[in-house]
Amino acid sequence: MTTLFPAPEILAVLCAAVFVAAVLRGLTGFGFALAAVPLMSLVVEPARAVVMAIVLQLLVGVRDLITLHGMLDRPSLVRMSAGAVVGTPAGVALLLVLDPAVMRLAIALVVFAGLAFLLKAPQKPAADRLTLALPMGIVAGAFAGLAAMPGPPAVAYFLGVDRPAAVKRASLMIFFFATSVIAIPLLLAGGEVDGGIALASLVALPVLVAGTAVGTWLFRRTSEAGYRNLAIATLAVMALMSGLRGLAGLL
Numbered sequence: 001m002t003t004l005f006p007a008p009e010i011l012a013v014l015c016a017a018v019f020v021a022a023v024l025r026g027l028t029g030f031g032f033a034l035a036a037v038p039l040m041s042l043v044v045e046p047a048r049a050v051v052m053a054i055v056l057q058l059l060v061g062v063r064d065l066i067t068l069h070g071m072l073d074r075p076s077l078v079r080m081s082a083g084a085v086v087g088t089p090a091g092v093a094l095l096l097v098l099d100p101a102v103m104r105l106a107i108a109l110v111v112f113a114g115l116a117f118l119l120k121a122p123q124k125p126a127a128d129r130l131t132l133a134l135p136m137g138i139v140a141g142a143f144a145g146l147a148a149m150p151g152p153p154a155v156a157y158f159l160g161v162d163r164p165a166a167v168k169r170a171s172l173m174i175f176f177f178a179t180s181v182i183a184i185p186l187l188l189a190g191g192e193v194d195g196g197i198a199l200a201s202l203v204a205l206p207v208l209v210a211g212t213a214v215g216t217w218l219f220r221r222t223s224e225a226g227y228r229n230l231a232i233a234t235l236a237v238m239a240l241m242s243g244l245r246g247l248a249g250l251l
Contacts, residue, residue: 006196006199006200009043010043010044010200011200011203011204013039013040013042013043014040014043014044014052014200014203014204015203015204015207016039017035017036017039017040017042018036018040018056018204018207018208018211019207019208019210019211020035020036020039020211021033021034021035021036021039021053021211022207022208022209022210022211022212022214022215023211023212023214023215023218024215024234025173025208025211025212025215026211026212026213026214026215026216026217026218026219027215027216027218027219027222027230028169028172028215028219028227028230028231028234029168029169029170029171029172029173029231030151030154030155030172030173030176030231030234031151031234031238032053032056032057032176033050033053033054033057033151034151034234034237034238034241036049036053036056037049037050037053038241040052040053047192048196048197051187051192051193051197052197052200052201052204054180054183054184054187055180055184055193055197055198055201056201056204056205056208057176057177057179057180058177058180058181058184059201059202059205059208060177060205060208060209060212061173061174061176061177061178061180061181062177063209064170064173064174064177065174065177068170068173068174071166071167071170072167072170072171072174073158073161073163073167073168073171075130075133076129076130076133076157076158076161076171077171077174077175077178079130079133079134079137080133080134080136080137080140080154080157080175080178081137081175081178081179082134082137083133083134083135083136083137083138083139083140083141084137084138084140084141084144084150084175084178084179084182085141085182086137086138086141087137087138087139087140087141087142087143087144087145088141088142088144088145088179088182088183088186089141089145090138090141090142090145091141091142091143091144091145091146092145092146092186093145094142094145094146098146099249101245101246101247101248101249101250102246102250103146103246104146104242104243104245104246104249105242105243105246105247105250106246107143107146107149107152107239107242107246108239108240108242108243108246109243110152111152111156111235111236111238111239111242112236112239114152114153114156115156115232115235115236115239118156118159118160118232119232123159123160123161123162124160124161124162125161125162129157129160129161132157133157136153136154136156136157137153137154139153140152140153140154140175140179141179141182144179144182144183149238149242150175150176150179151176151235151238152235152238152239154172154175154176155172155231155234155235156235158171158172159228159231159232159235164224165219165222165224165227165228166219168227168231169219169227
């Protein structure tokens, strides 16, 4: 991945990683970077894997806007995206002065606390939760800037809303597209998106679409309760991985 044209064997591993992560994405609406980045990091630098995951979410998000526009929680989505615009630069600024390892541990603790609340608190109508959308978007943006993890606050918000699983899943997909739109200009300005990443992303895009289709097929065979349980379990894995990465950085 250091040259313009990635070697075929590297592209093969990247595409395999993207497919596995895309199935999770299609099933839950989130978790693509959670699965893709560690697998892609087997053959490329972790920072480049993160950038490629963001580029892929941007590319596939254009398609998602077309196919999912009829099932979005638009009021929540608009407010959360606006909050992410504010929170992402703030998270990046904090990253410059705080220890990333400590922040990953803090994020893991916050997510586990949120999970405990989700398991006990009943779901509420979307209108009752709407006032939380903007601040949760800010937190999601801050998580993105601090640790490239915008997912937990967004997932926690939508899991707490009494809406169909299809609406939650679609809204999460579009929210992550919005966070990639926010991140890409910063990455381009920093010279993080080069020809190798662009080419690998274009090659992997059809694989991402195919994996998402498989995950969507599985989602349609999952009950409302099953989706919630799966999403909570995936969120717990995200928190655990963040905590482990934080501990590894401190040891």
